[in-house]
Amino acid sequence: MKKHSISRKLLGMSVGAIIIAIAGMGFNPTIVKKIIEPPTIEVPIAGNTWKTNNEPLGGAITDNGIVNWTDQHAEFKTYIRSAKPGRLEVWLKLSVPQGKSQIEISGPGRSVKINVEGNSVKAYKVGTGLIRDTGYINFKIKGLSRTGSKFADVSSFQIRGTNVDDVTFVRNNEGNFYHWGRRGPSVHLNYVLPEDLQAEWFYNEVKVPVRNDVIGSYFMANGFGEGYFGMQVNSASERRILFSVWSPFTTDDPTKIPDNQKIQLLAKGDNVHAGEFGNEGSGGQSYLKYNWKAGFTYKFLLHGRPEGDNHSIYSAYFYDPEKQSWRLIASFSRPDTRTYLKRLHSFLENFVPNQGNVERQVEFTNQWVRSSSGHWIELNKAKFTGDNTAKKKFRMDYGGGIHQNSFYLRNGGFFNDYTGLNQIFVRPLNGQAPEINLNDLPK
Numbered sequence: 296m297k298k299h300s301i302s303r304k305l306l307g308m309s310v311g312a313i314i315i316a317i318a319g320m321g322f323n324p325t326i327v328k329k330i331i332e333p334p335t336i337e338v339p340i341a342g343n344t345w346k347t348n349n350e351p352l353g354g355a356i357t358d359n360g361i362v363n364w365t366d367q368h369a370e371f372k373t374y375i376r377s378a379k380p381g382r383l384e385v386w387l388k389l390s391v392p393q394g395k396s397q398i399e400i401s402g403p404g405r406s407v408k409i410n411v412e413g414n415s416v417k418a419y420k421v422g423t424g425l426i427r428d429t430g431y432i433n434f435k436i437k438g439l440s441r442t443g444s445k446f447a448d449v450s451s452f453q454i455r456g457t458n459v460d461d462v463t464f465v466r467n468n469e470g471n472f473y474h475w476g477r478r479g480p481s482v483h484l485n486y487v488l489p490e491d492l493q494a495e496w497f498y499n500e501v502k503v504p505v506r507n508d509v510i511g512s513y514f515m516a517n518g519f520g521e522g523y524f525g526m527q528v529n530s531a532s533e534r535r536i537l538f539s540v541w542s543p544f545t546t547d548d549p550t551k552i553p554d555n556q557k558i559q560l561l562a563k564g565d566n567v568h569a570g571e572f573g574n575e576g577s578g579g580q581s582y583l584k585y586n587w588k589a590g591f592t593y594k595f596l597l598h599g600r601p602e603g604d605n606h607s608i609y610s611a612y613f614y615d616p617e618k619q620s621w622r623l624i625a626s627f628s629r630p631d632t633r634t635y636l637k638r639l640h641s642f643l644e645n646f647v648p649n650q651g652n653v654e655r656q657v658e659f660t661n662q663w664v665r666s667s668s669g670h671w672i673e674l675n676k677a678k679f680t681g682d683n684t685a686k687k688k689f690r691m692d693y694g695g696g697i698h699q700n701s702f703y704l705r706n707g708g709f710f711n712d713y714t715g716l717n718q719i720f721v722r723p724l725n726g727q728a729p730e731i732n733l734n735d736l737p738k
Contacts, residue, residue, distance in 0.1 A: 333459055335386075338452040342465030342473035342689070344373040345652040347435075354446075358473050361449040364438065371436040372652070373452055374464070374709050376691055377426050381458030385421040385434070388451045390414050394443025401435040403427075408439065411447055418453055426458060430711035431692070465689040472689060477648035479707045480685035480693040483518075484720070486639045486662055487676035494636040496665035497597040498729045501526065501641075502658045502701075508589040509707075511647025513537070514657040516595040517611070518640040521629055522578070524597055524611045525641075526587055536585050538611035540627040541578040549577040556630055561608065562738060564623035581625035583613065592660065596621065596731065599636040600667070607632040612736055623737040635667060639674070643704040644682075654692070654708025658701040663729055671728035677702055679718045686716070697722050 340360035346369060353366020361371055377383075387400060387409070395412040400421050409419050426432065438446035454462065465476030488494060499516045508528050515525035522540035529535055542549075544556035549571040558579030563569045572580035587593055594614035602608045610626040641659050645651055662674040679695040694705045694714040700723050 333455055333457060335453050335455040336459050336462065337388075338373065338375060338454060338464050339467070339473070340371075340373060340449055340451055341468065342476040343375065344371050345477070345649065346371055356477075358468060359448070359450065361436070361447070364446045364448070365444065367438050367440075367446075369438070371449075372433045373436070374431055374433045374652070375454070376431045376463035376709075376711075377458050378429055378461035378463070379458050380426050380428060381456050382423065383426050383454055383456035383458065384423045386418040386453040387421055387436070387449065388416055388418045388453060389447040389449040390416045391447050392443060392445055394441060396441040396443065396446045397439040398446060399435075399437045399439055401437070403432050416450060426456075431709040433709070463688050463691050465684075470683070472684070472687075474648060475682075475684050476689050477651045478684075479645050479651035480690045481642055481644035481682040482685065482693045482695055482704045482706055483640050483642040483680045483682075484659060484677035484695065484702050484704065485680060486641075486674045487678065487719070488639065488664065488674065489672065492664065492672070493667040494639065494664040495598065495600050495667045496663075496733070497599075497636050497639055498661070498663040498665075498731075499595050499641065500592050500660045500662075501595065502592040502660065503589045504656055504658065505590040507654075507656045508534075509645070509650055509653045509655045511645045511650035512655045512657075513642075513644050513646055515642045515644070516593075516659065517597040518638075518642060519597065519599060519609070519636050520634070520638040521599075521607070521632065522609060522627075523642075524595055524624070526585075526593065527582075527646075533584060534587055535582040536587070536613045536624060537580070537582045538624045539572055539578060539580040540609055540629055541576045543629065543631045544577075546577050547573050547575065549573045552577055559628040559630075561626040561628055562610075562623065563625040564737065567624055569625055579625075579627045581611075581627075583622070583624055585613075585615075591616070594729075596729075596736075597636065599634070601633040601635065602628070605633065606630045607634055621731070621736055636664070639664065641677075641702075641704070643706055645707055651707055652709065654705065654710060656703060656705040658698060658703045660701040661725060661727075661729075673724055673726070673728070675722045675724050677720050677722075679714060679716060679720060681716050696720055700725060 341358045354364035354369040399408050501516045512528045515523050517524040524538045527535045542552050544552045567583045569581040596612040598610040611624040612621045691713045692709045
């Protein structure tokens with residue numbers, strides 16, 4: 296048969312029909328099938344999985360996956376996001392240090408029990424299913440029985456299918472992304488200021504909706520080029536108003552900062568702790584333990600200006616609605632800096648990896664700056680951006696926009712209606728500048 300005759304005969308056929316037709320021509324269809332088989336992709340447990348009860352005993356998630364899994368009540372969920380429907384084949388890679396175990400894996404619309412054994416890592420076929428919609432899905436892993444000391448050490452899922460090229464998850468640990476991926480994407484509002492404005496004061500109002508005050512959340516209200524100021528949920532019993540300024544000396548270890556590059560504490564308010572911080576840059580830190588409440592609006596005020604020849608002073612104030620007065624958190628001097636407030640922004644982040652599967656939201660209302668000449672200017676435009684976890688599309692459960700007269704940010708929890716990055720949001724102007732007697736602020 297001539298080559299062009301084969302081409303005409305195969306034109307318009309489905310893949311399956313082509314395989315049958317080629318087999319009839321004397322070719323091996325198995326070879327053809329291998330050529331067109333979609334690739335198999337590894338989904339690491341480490342960056343994409345959460346223990347549902349978060350108890351430290353009975354099983355843990357490390358950079359190697361699930362380890363020390365002894366508790367039958369422990370359940371683990373691994374999340375991936377598909378951008379289009381399609382067929383998906385799934386395997387689970389694991390080893391059993393001793394004895395035999397039975398494990399249940401539940402996915403979209405079905406549940407499978409597999410019997411596993413052997414201390415070398417093997418891939419066990421879980422099954423094939425259809426992803427009928429776009430968005431996040433999860434696979435739940437549960438131990439049913441074991442004869443050894445542990446159920447298994449689980450390293451990854453393997454997936455293969457027609458839609459794997461459009462699947463989102465934390466793919467590797469380059470740049471410590473297992474940690475950042477489990478924390479979830481951080482999102483920001485970068486406020487648009489008039490050009491050539493010397494902003495000396497920055498005012499913002501923040502409200503965390505009820506049931507969004509998740510442990511590990513930082514609702515950062517008044518961010519600027521050299522630091523940040525907002526409120527945190529540190530534990531079930533502790534909340535903080537936090538103000539920090541980075542040192543101009545770049546390091547994650549505050550003990551390595553030369554004396555002439557250290558942030559100097561000038562003053563702090565009553566009951567405010569002041570010291571240093573590290574790990575994400577280094578510098579001066581202050582915080583007030585304060586039991587702020589979800590559903591209430593809180594006011595933040597930041598002052599920044601150049602002082603002398605070679606430093607700038609930053610002061611943070613928090614309005615205490617219980618005392619109905621402004622409280623000084625701290626004043627810091629930053630060396631090698633001569634600037635007013637710049638790069639004003641707010642952000643939402645989670646700093647506890649085990650809480651990265653929980654959604655949280657925050658609203659920012661009524662942003663104003665006061666120029667060095669004494670004029671209040673309302674800020675109602677903000678650019679929506681995300682961190683590297685969002686930019687790389689390792690996680691896509693992030694959002695932002697306008698709710699009534701407020702900007703809002705949300706992240707975590709694996710919701711599907713994400714917001715595209717780099718959009719400009721514009722909230723309605725309210726025209727009511729803050730009524731603050733700046734001369735009466737505590738020193």
